[in-house]
Amino acid sequence: MTDKMTHPDEQELRAFLKREFPPVVTELQRDLWPRILRRLDAKTPRVPWFDWALVAAVAAMLLLFPSVIPALLYQL
């Protein structure tokens, strides 16, 4: 390029930027609380009832038959 453009200075840069990025609507258009609640629900891990039943059954077995604990540890 042979010609150089003349000179937008810093104020012109500001003016250019303001034209290119006009003011945005800063008023929130909806209530976002339901989305927060959904997020809270989604992040709370839910353990199915049968998992709890399985844990209870294993705990009961270990209490009733403690002799199987070494065998289980050996398998691990």
Place this chain on the structure above:
Amino acid sequence: MDLLERFAAGDLDAFEALFRQHQREVYAWTVRIVRDTGAAEDLTVETFWRIYRARQRFDPAVGNFRAWARRIATNAALDHLRHTRKETELPEDLPDAHRDDPAAEGELRGHLRRAFLELPPKYRLVATLALIEDEPYEEIAGAVGISPALVKVRVFRAVRMLRRKLNSLGWEVTAK
């Protein structure tokens, strides 16, 4: 126990009350940074999610919830800018043009826009707030978690990067 103490203790009703007090302000701050209403809504939700998760680190005795929320919102917006940063290349060369040529000026504005979107996010954030939104350096400093002097440095560097980018395209941009 007041609202902030109940929030810090994990009370969901207190969190909702704080959310309703501050959601509009957090959204307004965020949308001025990201300039996209949909993204700003998502980031407002993300901000309050982060606030809720960090509630135990908030000290109601000394903490300013509004300032804390703004800091978290700014960090969330910065993360968004990092993930959506434009990677488009500016052209190597431009046709000769003069200042009084509306087409040439339109072209300059287009290149300036792209150059701005290509700024490193931490510079783009402070430049958006300082140059476009005319936000005082002290406000920006509080939101970003840096000193006003460093905000000034980042704005200066952002302007210099824009100038260099445009100069490299043959548009001579100088400072006064």
